[in-house]
Each structure stands twice: as C-alpha cells, then as structure tokens.
Amino acid sequence: IADRDGYGLKPLTAREGLIYFYFAWAPDAHAMVALACKEDEWNERERQSRTPAGRPRLIMPDGSERLLDDELTEALPVWSPDASKVATAFGTDVAIYDAGTNTPTQARVRLRDQLVTASAAYDEAAAKRTAPSPSPSPAATPSPTSSREPASFNPIIRIEWRSPETIYFQTAYVRLRPIEAFTFSRWHQLNLSAQAAILK
Numbered sequence: 001i002a003d004r005d006g007y008g009l010k011p012l013t014a015r016e017g018l019i020y021f022y023f024a025w026a027p028d029a030h031a032m033v034a035l036a037c038k039e040d041e042w043n044e045r046e047r048q049s050r051t052p053a054g055r056p057r058l059i060m061p062d063g064s065e066r067l068l069d070d071e072l073t074e075a076l077p078v079w080s081p082d083a084s085k086v087a088t089a090f091g092t093d094v095a096i097y098d099a100g101t102n103t104p105t106q107a108r109v110r111l112r113d114q115l116v117t118a119s120a121a122y123d124e125a126a127a128k129r130t131a132p133s134p135s136p137s138p139a140a141t142p143s144p145t146s147s148r149e150p151a152s153f154n155p156i157i158r159i160e161w162r163s164p165e166t167i168y169f170q171t172a173y174v175r176l177r178p179i180e181a182f183t184f185s186r187w188h189q190l191n192l193s194a195q196a197a198i199l200k
Contacts, residue, residue: 001061012063021052022076023059026083031099032059033068033077033086041072049177050074051157056088058099068097068106075169078161087167089156094169094190109190111156115171119150122186126152152184165192 002009013020013034019042022035035054045053053072057065068077068086075089084100092112098104158170172185 010063012059012061013065014063015065019054021054024077024079026079026099027081028083030083031061033057033079033099034059035073035076037072049175051174051176056086056097058086066104069095074174075156075159078159080161081164087159087161089159089169091155092171094156094159094167111188111190115188116149116153118186118188119153119184122152123150152186154184157182166190167192 001012012032013036015036017038018036019039020034020036021042023032024034025032034057035052036057037052037054042052045051051074053074055070055072056068056077058068059065069088069090071090073088073090073095077086077088079086079099084098086097086099088095090108092110092115094109094111095106096109097106154171154173156169157172157174160168162168167190168187169190170185170187173183175181175183
C-alpha cells in the first residue's frame with residue numbers, strides 16, 4: 001500500500017513461496033480480503049488449463065494476516081455491505097466468515113441438492129424448447145440423490161453481495177483453452193436471515 005501521492009510505499013504480503021493474486025478492500029477500509037496459493041499449486045492448475053485457486057485470507061493495513069479457510073477456491077471472495085463478513089464459495093457451498101471481531105465464526109451453506117434440482121428443471125425446460133414435439137421423460141429430471149447429474153449442473157464461480165440479506169452467485173463451467181468460454185452460466189439468489197444466538 002502507499003499514500004495517495006504514491007509515497008510511503010509499504011509491502012503487505014512478503015511471505016516466501018506464496019502467490020497473492022486477488023485483493024479487495026473492505027467497504028470501511030479496515031482490511032483487505034485476498035486469495036493466495038503456493039507456487040506449485042499455481043503451476044499445476046496452469047498446466048491443467050484451470051483458473052487460479054487460492055485460500056481466502058484477511059490482510060490488515062499493518063501487514064498481519066488471518067487465514068479464513070485452508071481449502072482452495074476459484075470464487076473470488078466478496079465483502080458484505082457493512083464490511084463485517086466475507087463470503088466465497090467452494091464447489092457448491094457458500095462460505096461466510098466474520099471479518100470484524102476478535103472471536104471469528106464461520107458458516108457453510110450447502111447448496112448441492114438445490115442446485116441439482118434447479119439444473120434438472122433447467123435442462124428439462126431447455127429440452128422442451130428445442131424438441132420438435134413434447135416428450136417428457138422421467139429420466140430427464142434426476143432427483144438430488146440420483147447418481148446422474150444434470151448437464152447444466154456446475155460449481156459456483158462468482159459471488160456478489162449487494163444487500164445485507166441477499167447474496168447472488170453464478171454457476172458455470174469454465175473452459176480456458178483453446179479460448180475462454182463459460183457454459184451453462186446461470187445466476188442464483190441466496191436469501192439470508194438472522195439466527196437466534198444463545199447468550200451467556
């Protein structure tokens with residue numbers, strides 16, 4: 001970081017062997033959220049033509065860090081509007097972390113079953129639009145417990161948190177080579193509600 005005039009340059013991330021490739025300031029500027037991974041992890045994903053993936057972490061203006069999760073994610077983390085939380089995604093799970101307390105908590109919202117059901121409905125509707133005559137098939141709409149996944153079922157690749165109670169997220173299949181392309185790209189809405197807490 002640096003002063004507005006470009007002076008007072010101070011490195012924040014100088015950890016040996018880590019690649020930091022994404023930063024986003026909190027709305028109140030108390031911290032940044034970032035993704036970082038090891039060099040060999042970066043190189044391996046590059047060899048496989050996959051998008052970069054890193055472990056989400058908070059970085060404070062004094063250079064201290066707090067690792068939010070030890071699992072790699074491709075979804076860039078985002079701040080809640082009030083800067084108190086950070087959200088990202090792992091596959092079909094949305095993860096939410098406290099970012100403004102000394103006793104941080106975290107939660108995972110598991111959405112696989114709901115996304116499988118939504119994808120099955122999407123595939124069925126798409127088949128009806130392209131079919132010359134309607135011919136519904138029971139096998140075309142698998143249940144969430146079915147071993148066969150719908151063609152449009154894909155992981156979460158992007159999150160947006162624009163209002164306190166609503167998170168929007170995008171699912172898609174991302175191909176980087178020979179050209180970058182997004183297949184079966186769809187947006188979804190996740191509504192959040194306050195939960196009761198036990199006071200001691």
